[in-house]
Amino acid sequence: LSERVPLPENQDELYELSTSINGLLDRIEAAMEREKQFTSDASHELRTPLAALRGTLEILIRKQRNVEDYEEKINYSLSEVDRMSVIVEQLLFLARNDQQQSHQKQHRVPIAVLIDETLSRFQKELKRKQIKVSLEADESGDYILPYYYGNVILENIVGNAIKYSYENTTLSIRLENSMGECHCFIRDEGLGIKDTDLAQVFIPFFRSDALGHREIQGSGLGLSIVQKAVNAIGAKIAIRSKQGEWTEVHLRFVRQASAGV
């Protein structure tokens, strides 16, 4: 920001300068509009479970109830509190400026180890939905990734793949080395994403309203978080899908991509 634009010397240069200033103002305005939208979506997302919680507590205090009733309402309240805690954690991740390189963020592990760890954390859900895992890895399984960001990326993508999968299906994870880069493909057989939604899945709070999606719990923040983590380590992400059939996330890690993180 310390650089200054040279002063224009003639009409043409003045015209050019005005055009680029206007372009800049448009971009600032669009960014401010996105911020505003984000804040209003975030408030809405927290206000809804808070209102539900308040309603439940009010009912409980109004008159004496039997133990089962208390238990049921308190359990419901606890799950709402948990849901809000997840949203607050996700919002903090998105809002935080991760310039500092904490010790935790420098810890690195091979991608194959991260995938194993992630899958074992989802063991219960995989079993419940009877999802088989097919894992294929060549030597790029040795690709070293910063643990902190790698974990954020895989946790959200594998979590989505399982959430939106049909029962009795296969979750395929493939690691491939191509021209010195590590490619990771995570493919599920499930609801899929319709073409018109594909471009929007990285927008904070976006959730598809296609059949089946809204019955599955989520905040619409997972993929925005993935995008931020992917950018932080200089990786790339692309999603392909066939609605009602499958979704495939393609992650591309450049060798030494983690330099500087």
Ligand code: ADP
């Ligand atoms: P959410 O918490 O809603 O899952 P995400 O940001 O992770 O939020 O994803 C945004 C939306 O993209 C989801 O609501 C869902 O509609 C769609 N989506 C993401 N991953 C998948 C997938 N593997 N299969 C089908 N739809 C998906």
